[in-house]
Amino acid sequence: MLPFSFEWVWDMGHLLFHGGLWFALNVIGIGVTYCVVKAVYDTMKGNSTNHH
């Protein structure tokens, strides 16, 4: 999973697999973080968003 484990090989298979995986994980992570941070910010400012 990480380059620290001894099975890790810097070959195309690993790069493609982990590249795709970490890309997806980052999108999810950044997306959620953005929503949480923005919600904290909105709440502090006292904004009340209209619902969808």
Add this chain to the structure above:
Amino acid sequence: MDSALIPQGVNRCPLWKFALGIAIVGAVLMWGVYAMMLVWIKGLNQTNMNDAYGFALWIWADLSVIALGGGAFFTGFLRYVIGINDLKNIINYAVIIGFICYSSAQLILGLDVGQPLRGWFIFWHANVHSMLTEVAFCLTAYFGVLCVEYVPLLLENRQLDRVPFFHNLSHNLHEIMAVFAATGAFLSFFHQGSLGGVSGVLFARPFGFREGVFVWPWTFFLYTWSAAACGPCFTILITKITEKVTKKKLVKDNVIQILAKIAGWMLATYMVAKIIDTIYWATVTAPSKGFDLMTFYSNNPLYGIWILILELVVCGIVPAAILITPKWRGNPRGLTLAMILAVIGVCLNRWVMILQVLAIPVLPFENWALYMPSWQEIATTILPVCYGIILIMISYRYLPVFPQEKELNPIAG
């Protein structure tokens, strides 16, 4: 008593009735939990699996629920990425069903491995060439996406929504839902496919093995395709069952018809691909390994050629034909029949691609191996069904799952 939690403007059954329902399903669930504890404490000797049947009922259940849960990613993809707006009226339910299916799959996987405490090895010591590794990664990541998609619905509960932070969080998550839906579709494409690859790459098991492109056998694409076709069918089927149980119309017909039509065309195109794949496998791939087609379907008491006909014709071509014909699709009975057949078809395909693969002897001097699950396996397979029913009951009661419910069921006065 719990009226403060129930969404405004909708009717729900009395609390005692609800509690009774939960208690009845809960009792069956506890039976499953007991079996689960037996398996975890005493080990897999509680099952009827053996060295010929390393994969059995659980893996079938796993593959089936993931295919059926495919309604979540595909409906999400259609709603948020393609932009079919009407589907917003069923997407919540698709997400809940997907969430149940995927959490069930993870529970079953946790039971199925011999050393559950070492489950993290699959992530830490990942062999990127194994289909199971890809399944584990994408399935877990996609389950995360489903949680992200479920959370805003949870936060829309009447009381939670009053908390400003939750209200804002739910709003923000909705705003960028397309990003999550697209990521979910990407992850689903790979793990649905990899589940197909599980048997497709077994080059020493001629019944399961398929050629393919690059590292992916044809079953990779067939599984993704069939999940996208049959997942929405399962979503519609469960919606119809929910409408029967609640005695209410919850989703307008035009929404159901759009989803059914798309599922129908997915199923029809899938069937074309599946039939081509079957013909090529039966006439080229398997014979090259020394197997006539009928050797896979004879000399045993269960697996006859009927299973292939049932999968391809009765549960494949028939529902596809119903769903792509507007007149038949528009008929409620026709629609329900097609949904049931499509769901059976995809489950049957998963059964065949796992259990029949193992049943067929490859060494010429071995015999067919047949298997009956133990009660512990059956109970632990029913467990997620009960858990799903309970989660649906709670979600339906306390969350605004169906946006059209109020309009379709106005409360007098």
Add this chain to the structure above:
Amino acid sequence: MKQTQGNNGNKKFGMVINLDLCTGCGSCMVACMAENNVPFKEDETDKLDSITWMRVYKLKNGKSWPNADICYLPRPCMHCGGHGDHGHSPCVSVCPAVATDYSMATGIVSQIYTRCFGCRYCMAACPYHVRYFNWWDPVWPEGMERFLNPDVSVRMRGVVEKCSFCFHRYQLAMNKAFLEGRRVLEEDEYQSACTQACPAGAITFGDLNNPEHAVHQLVQPDPKHAGRPRNPKAFRLLERLETNPKVYYVSSRKWVRQSGDNYLKKEKQKI
């Protein structure tokens, strides 16, 4: 060195079993169980969940007297080299946690018990049924623990195990050779337990890459075809699947040789 020509010094340990000599006595099975601390059940009636790294099959030609014939076929792990002998054996490529690995240095397919988490995908992948799951924790009859082989770890419940070609014997022999300043083993320094136990001398073990070794001479593996035997009396199980096993069988009887693979109806008619 002669034996390293074209192989980068890599060994390819393999086995040749002469089915005309095998009497089906089962000594190889017993020796294997004792050598490798293979656990057993109190009641071994159900063979589908008992562990036999080495298993002797009974083959019949299906004819009636006086033409009836039988053959016993001992079946250890085939240590498949996979397509083109690149080490992609059916089981190794599917293990999600790298708990089984192919050694290019020895050609042996290893099983790391402490790494295996028991998903059993390898068992589904192996057409020879050489892989066994520990459905129970091993229980030894009282006092027997003292007679376990200290060179082989016992396995816990919930992991897969299989024949290792007695790899611990290779390690011991290599240690001894290093201490004596040698890098190369003599043929008889590394032999599997089943080979040594066979009273009929039906099993031969050695380096298939080494032309001086008996196994090489017996089957004459064809390096251009991933080791397919050139000896017409020799065959490998399920050759058509291209698993490239390192266990070869020799028999002078045609029906025995044909029992090792699957044939289409029309092919059978030609035969």
